[in-house]
Amino acid sequence: MFNASHLNVRYGQRAIIHDLSFSAKAGELTAIVGPNGSGKSTLLKAITGEIASSGDISLDGANIRSASPSELATRRAVLPQSTTIAFPFTVMEIVRIGVEAGGSASPSLALRALSRVGLAGYEGRTYNELSGGEQQRCQLARVLCQVWEPTRDDHPNWLLLDEPVSALDIGHQLEVMRIARDYADNGGGVIAVMHDLNLTAMFADSVALMRGGEILRQDTPQKVLTNAYLSEAYGCPLQISTPPADGNIPYILPQAAQIHQPR
Amino acid sequence: MFTRIFSIVAAAAIGSTAIAQEAEQRIVSIGGTVTEIIYALGKSDLIVARDTTSTYPAEASQLPDVGYMRALSPEGVLSVDPTLIIAEEGSGPIETIDVLKEASIEYVTVPTGYTADAVAEKIMIIGEALDESEAAATLAAQVTDDMQAAAQTAAHADPKSVLFVLSVQGDRVMAAGQQTSADAIISLAGGQNAMGAFYGYKPVSNEAIIEAAPDLILMMQSGGGHPITDEQIIAHPGLGTTPAARDGNIARIDGLLLLGFGPRTGDAIQSVNTALYAE
């Protein structure tokens, strides 16, 4: 259980997040969605401890503020939006850094992680020569290595992903979302900041919809991804349709034609 | 290098030659004036190496150079196998001197000074170190006489003003202030230092040069690396407007002769005096 309550984040005088409460359960994929500037990434950064915040943040009941970076690193791994590398590390070396910082990663684990993200055979390539999407998947492999087992000693491990599919093509988007889904299905916890509402609808168990530094609503995709909430959050009309084959998954289409018409 | 090693080994093995060599001093001479005095005492054949500033007489330049007098390397000095080091005050670094003293090499320091007495003292100290006290006394007396005679002739009731230019770098003039050897030689030659307001060698502004209005510009021959031509002086915004430049009173004298305060300083006084008051 990842829990944040009465969370406040300020940049100087401006409150980015104000008295927010958020929670995510192990065994679930929790998505954070919302328009640009709504505070999605800020929320993720606050709960990873990357930026200063006030309020309570706990991981399975333990206050993360009093935990050391190395303790936290064994319980949760964080995938940043993008990573630039200072030196010519190979893909293999990058993936192993993830665990070597705390212990040591066997080469075979690194190879398994790479093949899981579709980068088998890329071990010897220099990270900086990879495409943006390949770099993002290489980072995912590194993050997976850090908390490879979804649960350990009956405690869940956590993946915190900041826009994990933003640089990927549709095939790899689905593949990466399946990896996250599997992790949750095996007892781990996943929190992902998402832009793509359709992928969110397809893969998430819980959706936190943000606007203006607050969570408008957090519930199942069926209850959150509705015309009313989404229009309120994004400020533009959206059309939600539900395909006949699977009544649970909403399809969200922006009604482009109406955008130019005065209301 | 190889042959030297061999010769040391051979000398040590034979023994008798080693004793014969011991009688002869092997001198490293540090400082232009020190070298000059050793030559003047007729003991130049004892010098086995000299420092970078030892450029007079010309034969001295043929000797091995152990580097700049304030940045000596201990092994460099040891490599010429000296028995005696005669060094001007301020030679170093101290670490090197310590090692040399530890190697049981006699080390004699020669003080600097800008008066006839100081020059005489230099000569006497070097003479003593060379076991040539009598010759040194004669030389010292002669040099003192030269200097005093030259200074007396040179003395002037209304001294003209002299600007000593150490170098001109990018139109910036480095001039001599008080407590410099240039200041001393100017006074002895019956002149007055145009830049009496500061100590040491300092960059001076063009306005200060114009204000000082020197009657003579004094420089070292090939001083400061770049020779400065008369045309450059006349074209210079500061130097060009001085009475010295207008009248073409620009003198260039060898640096060691002019500023060394050694056996030839009497000549230096005369040369500067001639440049100031001749015609």
Place this chain on the structure above:
Amino acid sequence: MAEISQNIPKAHFAGDRQQRGRYVTIALSIALVFTAINSLGVGATGLPIWEILARFLNGIGLTHTESIVLFDIRMPRMVMGVLVGSALSVSGTIMQGLFRNPLADPGLIGVGSGAALGAIIAIVLGSYLPAQLAATFGPSLVPFAAFVGAWATTLLLYRVSTRGGRTSVAVMLLAGIAVGALSGAVSGILIYIADDSELRDLTFWGMGSLAGATWTKVWVAAPMILIALLSAPALARALNAMALGETSAMHMGINVQRMKRFAILAVAGATGAAVAISGGIGFVGIVVPHLLRISIGPDHRYLLPASALLGAIILLIADMVARVAVAPSDLPIGIITAILGGPFFLYILLRNRGMLEA
């Protein structure tokens, strides 16, 4: 380096250069021992190493002068070369890792400008010290002042750039520029009042040299440098993680702030001590890590020890040239590292452009 890298056997897994790192480290260790022994036989007086060995084997021994040359000149000089070379290279490697920039050097944390200011103060104002105090310090005054200057500047920069328990690398860089300008100005004032011979001393100090090596200097500098060298491996994993950025390093379990403080203090100690006893020796700290990254990759677990070894080797070789190039005079070693290192570095850069472009 290029030759070495091609003869290294393939690793068990593609992209894993650990085995290569081990081989290169072993090769460099052997090379360092060889270079160090050889350097005992190089100098203006001749006396090559085989001659020394032959003398001892035949029980002849050395003459008084020869033993001074060997034990009081060449040996402290060799030890100082190893200490200074490894301190400068390891410090360069740590700084580049910490600032995530292959051009970073200890100058960024104010060591250079601080040490220079300290040295200038000692050289120019040393003569104004009360005689008793001057006698106590003796020849250690300039090294001592340089070391204090380096530390004081680094601590000032660290304090300025640390707020709320976080050190901002960007603030440190900018503050370093400001402090550098300030100490440059103070140095300028002192240079203005310096006399001719003091100016020459300053110039020679700036070019660096091992010619003034003494056992005293070695004993004083060795602890600072050894502490940094021995603790450097503890930074390796953290520096690797830092290559992915400060926040990623933190998420991977690195206590980034503690690691930064540790790295900055270690570098200030080692470089401060090295610069204090040898003056300014440039270039080694930037070139050595580059050469090694091309050969064994950027993994700091191998890069740090290999840097120490290669830095020591390069400085010993440069110093051997310094001793004999213009014998019986001695060239400042900074000139040699630049003359030999500059073109070689350019050649390596041109040959390995692809490896370096990030």
